[in-house]
Amino acid sequence: MNYDYIGDDNSVIEQCLIVQEPFWNFESSINGQETKPCIYKEYIDDIQKEVVIFHSFNTAWMSSINENVGSLFYPIKNIEETINTKATINISVFHHHSSWLNPNTEENNKHEFSELINSFSDVVIYGHEHERQGMIHTDLNTHKECYIFAGEALQMNQAKKVHSGFQVFIINTENRIGFNYPFHWNGTIYSQQEEQKFSLKEIGHNNLDFHSNQAFLSSLNDMKLPLFFNDDKKIKLKDIFIYPDIEKTNDLKKELYENYVDSSIFIGSSNYKVVLLEGENQSGKSSLINMMYLDSILHQKFPLLINGKCFKKMEIDKPLEKAFIEQYENKSFEEYSQYSNECKILFIDNLNSAELNNKSILELLKKLENRFSRIIITTSSIYNIISVLESTTKDVFCGKILPLGHKKRNKLIENYHRLNEENPYSITEQIFLEKTKDSYEQVQTFLGDKLIPSYPIFVLSILQSMNLVKPNNYEQTSYGYCYQSLIHFALAAKAKIKNEDIDTYINYLSELAFSLFDKKKKSLSDIEFQEFHKNYSANYIAPSFTEVRDKLLGSGLLVYDEDEWFHFGYNYIFYFLVAQKIATILTEEKGRKIIQYLCKNIQVDKYANILIFVAHHSKDSFLIDETILASMIPFDDIEPITLERNGSFNELIKDIIQEFKDDIIRSNTDPIQEREKSLESRDKLELQMKDNTYEEDYQNMPSEIISFYQAVRSLEIVGQIIKNRKGSISKQKLHEMIKELYLTAFRTIGFLGKIVKSTKEELTISIQSKVEKADSKSEIAERINLFFQLMSFNFCLGIFSKVINSVGNRDLKPIFDDVANELNTPAAKLISFSIKTCYGKLSIPELRLLYKEFENNPVALRILKARVKSYLYNNYVKYDERQRIASTLKMSLIQPRGNNLISRT
Template structure:
């Protein structure tokens, strides 16, 4: 199995492998995928058959195929079907299992089927890794793994879901963009950074639970309800747990998660002996099923998986959700408060940060707000926040580079749907090139990096609290929290500016040792300056983007505007404008106002232009308004393709 990526739609292409074995984890969507391919193959004028591996008994292949044919076709006999040219016939086999067959027997069955079909597509589970050996010994056989959906496929699925749930309603094209963007952002928030795989079943479950949105407990947020629903589904549907036993299972899982949390080990797993010990301790406190029955429920639900003789939570989100629920339940006690403080003091650790994010979905206690807000202040409390006022330190770092960046043309016509797809495709490319997510040894990281991680995670957590509590916190408190969040972002950028400025000479000296003898120190410094300025601009925009996505919400437009006035700096004003136009429609009057205020500030104007262009590319903007904006920024409007052809 190589590490290249292929779109599943390619499987049906003539130049693709004639035999494809698709390995997929539980709930990865194996059956759904081959059913979709089945339908697509019909559209391509092929004659597919879909069979379960269980129905193809060794030496009784034709019996299983005939039964499948008679269930799926009604116009011709199987004998006639068998005579069709193999190139037009595709066989889909679901759930290949090596339980009852050796690899040689499986190979023999596949060989027999290859003489009857032009293409064979088979699904199997990861635990049958030995099947990969088949692929190594056969020509034109591809053994592939079904991966979670990338950004583009997630987006397309969300768009389809939205259309299906609004079938009888006229959908305004701009409203469609806004509503699907909102859904996409919410799904991304719940999926987290690989806390939950982006399998179709999870995305659809999230969308459905957001539609229902009836939290079981008043203190639980809408996001918390989504996580709760997913766990409930796993217990009731996958493990067939009766409704009256669901609460007991949740309690068992919560205690188990907290048991692992208290262990403090980096490896969050238990041997069978350790799991049994936990069960015995649990049974002394609570009424419970016997050990074997309880273990089977957990395994059947796939909430707990057996991996290399160790039991662990199948998905990180379940572990974090349950630990957070346990801490949230005791947050008013000394123990709970101490746990919150401990987590806030270790935000650079992904586990601590993730548990805190999940606690925000469970609790409305003031201690969480106090400690999380304090955590935003700590990393760079001695650093002066950037203002982007002319002549100030970070402004000077960016001044010369923004004058060199020329981008004064906008298209007359833009298709925001296609632009959004391009963005998703770009994100998919970036994602594919990222290294595997492994546990980091934080002790090896420089203190500066740890501090920046703390600040960025604090932005996420406070932003989530603000989103969750927007309707129950006083406006003054929301303004104070957003203000502190802005200052954290501005201090983080300021810290980065000091860092690169202070290490510039050291970098030049190191480069000098590696460069050729003909390059002068002045030339090296010039090249390094350009690099530092570009990177500093990118870092600034990156932190702004983090704030936008951490706290952005259309309902808080007035809050962001008030914070901009309260802080009063160009940085705060352009950031609030960016948030409000990312999560709402751009008013030309508001754009005129901020443009007039910032037109003599090239750095802020550059950031403003980038935001406006992003808006134009990602929203339906009528021609008149587009022309107004172009005139305001002195942009040239490129003629449309149709106009070019007419000429």
């Protein structure tokens, strides 16, 4: 058997594989999915950011009874290009040792197979010999090592003599230390034999030529943000890192989603010679480039990392050689320079720190392009080399590092909780899911609507702050503590301000923010800044202007833009500090007038957010009373909907309910997948809305639209105050606030119903007047009617969701019930039921009562069923409980075709 015999097609191999059909059927039954016969297959497993690949070589594809040593053939050429070795650990598994392969072919199949296996494998496991062996193979030329193990068969031999055993391998993917535990049948039990310890070489040492300096790799993998966990474990970057998305800024495509890519693609992609990634100060540029460096080693590359500040002249060899000596340990820089460019990647961190002008930078990059297959660069978002590079260089990708979207934000939170869990293997899937959801919602509360960009450092800082405060006590002081911690961290860690001076700088920032707010300004010039400092210094002790300015710029809390204006780096800093000042004067006439002004203009994002932050700083009842009043004003003349069977809103949408009747529940949904799909949808929606972000001109808007914005904002503000302050507000006041929040939502829906009714009639008459045929007029009226009904129903669900997200909290369940009982309408009962199932376990007895009450109310029943389906799809619910829930609602529980029990090999 040789390559000529098997030919270019796979017909010979496919024919021989037929006899193995029982094995492939067995594998299919285990995996729950069809497995096609093959001579090579990969099994990939992702273990907490570490990728392990099992390479299964079917060396028995042409095996026969009474075969001879050297009689088999394995077609390496047919599979070698498909082998993926980009893993933390590569384990090769096969039955026949290479000695069974034919050494007399033109290529020497025995040597060909051994050379391939040993070139990439960390561990090799084979059978057939039925004898336990363990050895280490070292290539003296490349210093590549792999551990080779063989074992006994788990069976009796033909002579009925006991000869049976098995082995267990445990490998720590972090320190790469492994243990082999052999077991042998002693006639009674399988007894453990002497264990064998082995140590796999570090990643970077098993590359063919250049060995990475492990101390340097370890420094890249260190977490720069200190994270404290329950067991004081030391967290590495790779344990928690999530690759951010990149927004393309050059050569924009027409399709929206084509302008956004995952940053991980640049490690293996060869589409671009130069990749330039710009990012804000806290966007995680250095962490991104460090992770790319580490992962490029898994892609069999020999990367080099250099900081932009190392390029002070046009000389490139000296800084490159210095970087090489620091990062590699077994060969010379000259050997590296002469090595194939295809295997080399250059990473330049903070190109903006290079002491070169734009022309020199371009010349420098042209020189470097001749030395590396790819250059990946990070730079400041205000660095002006980007536009020059875009216009003068081909094969270049320019992009902006984006904050984490909803899906990736959720993944980061999952990573955090897995690392923080004392025993991650004992926690149930549902409890872990609930912890992730709770943290996600709390993080969302902190991030707000564009208050804080969801860069990993902010998300992790928020999680860390919540972890350090008293558990389950996220009220005013706790939320305030988290925001305060972010500001404190920026001053202490970034600006290196002494702890005893932190209060001085926070007070300075608060007065500066309030001064801008009072003057209705967003930024100030250098002269205005100096004037403010002069006035401030007359009332408070403060360092010199130069020292304060430089420290605040160094912290990133204050930014000096390219137009030479000073402004706060992020909205949350400005709003938080303005609110801090307002809270100190809330008992004064000026403070109360400010609160009244903010409530009157609650539809404006800036004012709404400042109100939320004031609630973080103050417990004054005046603030609560004013926000309740603000929520009552919009649509105070509109009757709130009730969703009673014969109510006006039900009459408006009753036809569409029958049109989209859905009484089927899927039985085997995966809550994680459902959650990911939901988060992906939110990400896509935000991308669509991204280009529509502008400040509304409320002065020129109709009063009804302003009232609508005020109503929606009131839901958010009152909800936030309730959640943040639930531990310091009386139950009676909480009841009053939640009741008014419900009624505001119901009046808002009622307002839309009124608008829809009049608009629908006007539009129908207008279009029908242009049509002559009677049947066409009837069809037009029906279509317009269904369109407006669908829009109204979706709007109703949207407002319900707004209430659930705004005020939802598991600690307030009794109050939600009390409010629903007091209002005593289907709408109120549905809202309270929805909140409780979103933030807790569904009660089947309560579901039965609601079903009985809504059985003859199609609209209320449709909303109830939708809420229950959402609960079932987004939580781990046992099958028998799903059956009881489906039976209660008289819905069908089905298992869709094509769903596999296991979705990943």
